[in-house]
Amino acid sequence: MLERVNGSRHEQVTSLRKAGFTYAEIGRKLGLTRERIRQIANAETTAKKRPSRTDPDALLTTAEVAELLNVHVNTVRRWSNKGVLETYRIGARGDRRLRQGDVNKLLRKSHPANRL
Numbered sequence: 091m092l093e094r095v096n097g098s099r100h101e102q103v104t105s106l107r108k109a110g111f112t113y114a115e116i117g118r119k120l121g122l123t124r125e126r127i128r129q130i131a132n133a134e135t136t137a138k139k140r141p142s143r144t145d146p147d148a149l150l151t152t153a154e155v156a157e158l159l160n161v162h163v164n165t166v167r168r169w170s171n172k173g174v175l176e177t178y179r180i181g182a183r184g185d186r187r188l189r190q191g192d193v194n195k196l197l198r199k200s201h202p203a204n205r206l
Contacts, residue, residue, distance in 0.1 A: 103127055113127045147190070149178065150187065150193065152188070155193055158193060159196075166188070170186060176188070
């Protein structure tokens, strides 16, 4: 079951955290797990970290690119392997990231009449 984070729940968690309660203590008070309390407490900071999709230098994951292009994630990976889309490998695992500008360029090539 997904629980919707509303302002009052977030405010409760924030005020209890400022009072010095741990996530586990707050969870017992509100009837939630400590992990869920941590998620509620960090909901605003997590949302702010996402890059703007209008910035051409923003790095997107393969899943985000697949959603934008309305294709499967494996299609994005295949295009990356073939050089259709330039991919940047980041981190120790070598996760793929694609620039928003490169995705926009691909869209302009495939639909020249529809300029973005």
